[in-house]
Amino acid sequence: MNAQRVTTFDDLRLDDAPEYGGKSANLGEMTGAGLAVPPGFAIGQSAYLEAMDAGGVRARLHTERVPEEGLTEAELIARSQDLTRTVAQVELPARLRESILEHYRALGTDVPVAVRSSAPAEDAGDTSFAGIHESYTDVVGGDALLDAVRRCWCSLWSPRAMTYRAVSGYDEEPSIAVVVQRMVRSDTSGVAFTADPRTSQTDRVVIEAAFGLGEVVVGGKVEPDTYVVAKSDLRILTAHVGRKVARIVAGRTGDGLVPVPEEMQTARVLDDEQVRAVARLAMASEAHYGTPQDTEFAIEDGELYLVQTRPITTLAGRATAGDPAGGAGDDGTATDTDVDPIVEGLGAGPGTATGRARVLRELA
Structure with a gap:
């Protein structure tokens, strides 16, 4: 061997x-x-x-x-x-x-x-x-x-x-x-996209963050905070605070989910300096690979880590600053919204698909 x-x-x-x-x-x-x-x-x-x-x-x-x-x-x-x-x-x-x-x-x-x-x-x-x-x-x-x-x-x-x-x-x-x-025993964690995955604008970093391990964000288990940062000068363009009702704690048995205290549920996960630090790290990843990146980060005891990065594969036409993807409104959202939704929830990723829904009742 x-x-x-x-x-x-x-x-x-x-x-x-x-x-x-x-x-x-x-x-x-x-x-x-x-x-x-x-x-x-x-x-x-x-x-x-x-x-x-x-x-x-x-x-x-x-x-x-x-x-x-x-x-x-x-x-x-x-x-x-x-x-x-x-x-x-x-x-x-x-x-x-x-x-x-x-x-x-x-x-x-x-x-x-x-x-x-x-x-x-x-x-x-x-x-x-x-x-x-x-x-x-x-x-x-x-x-x-x-x-x-x-x-x-x-x-x-x-x-x-x-x-x-x-x-x-x-x-x-x-x-x-x-x-x-x-293992990074994350106090906070999340994802950072070096282009907006909804509008394909490449002049910004979009960060989603929550308390605990990152599975709550990538798995859509909570409404994360969302921060949008301008690449040019690291200005925080928007900061939307989500309601984080649960977090995953390392070492817990089962799914690791524990409730977040009510007073913390609507508190910001990242302060301004942490938001900029995450954006800088994500942009360094993009600079190395030469293409917009979908990154995962974690913060443990004040130390920021990059735990994964991969290319963003869903950008529509690679829109640039102020040029949302085709078929979107001025704010980058879809304009065809005249029908009532059947269900609502947190999106796991951008995109649209059509087809017959099937219920799978057995492994085969």
């Missing part, structure tokens, strides 16, 4: 995505650019393949990588459970095990970490495995870390992952890399 299958973010760049997955490679790229990224390391997909090889199960896994057409739901679940058990029983080779623990100890003593799957194919142009495989947060201790790595490997063989490989025509040997990153 090559110990170099385990590598710190310092030594990873975008070109390393085939071995370490898009998520790991991007964290390495951000680290190399000098952005404030929480430290961590990645375990390459070759480590998984070599472990399965050493355990004598790689050939069988390759044969059963994609379920054949006509398999019933019960048969698929039974096969998934069998293959998952097979992977779970494989011992980590001694050198890999020690390399993982050595990199973990370098982060500190029993540091809480996030352990996330990072499939090499998740950022390919014709497949999107993001969200298909498992990730774990608040993992503490060497034994728990090794168990979480193994469970990430097992998630290659969930019914969902196997079905996705079948419907997407993915016939290569399945493999998976794993990201291990120090």
Whole structure:
């Protein structure tokens, strides 16, 4: 086992995505650019393949990588459970095990970490495995870390992952890399877009923030604060304070959601200087990648971290300053609003789609 299958973010760049997955490679790229990224390391997909090889199960896994057409739901679940058990029983080779623990100890003593799957194919142009495989947060201790790595490997063989490989025509040997990153126990967190995702104006940064971990924002669990900042001079153009009724606290069992005290629910999450600091960090990400970015940030004990960045893919015609996307009013909102909405809520992302709604009652 090559110990170099385990590598710190310092030594990873975008070109390393085939071995370490898009998520790991991007964290390495951000680290190399000098952005404030929480430290961590990645375990390459070759480590998984070599472990399965050493355990004598790689050939069988390759044969059963994609379920054949006509398999019933019960048969698929039974096969998934069998293959998952097979992977779970494989011992980590001694050198890999020690390399993982050595990199973990370098982060500190029993540091809480996030352990996330990072499939090499998740950022390919014709497949999107993001969200298909498992990730774990608040993992503490060497034994728990090794168990979480193994469970990430097992998630290659969930019914969902196997079905996705079948419907997407993915016939290569399945493999998976794993990201291990120090947990940021966020006091506040959120997202920052370096262009307005609603109007496609590129002269501003749009920030959404809430208390606690960022899942409450990206998952639409609360109404976040929204701040709009001019790129030219970091003026705060608007500051809308949302009602944050709940937050996610690191280390809590279950979904981690706890109520926000009533007096805090309508308090600003970020002060003016924090808003500008988030905008500057997001703009530094855009400057490095050369395209508008959708970033995720977290603030712990006054320290600001960038925990993810990706290109914004929904900009309509790349409108510039004072030029909202076509089909919008002067304030950038849609003008066709003469019909009563069926439901209302917080949007997970911009865009419009049409089609028949279907209720899915079973996995198949």
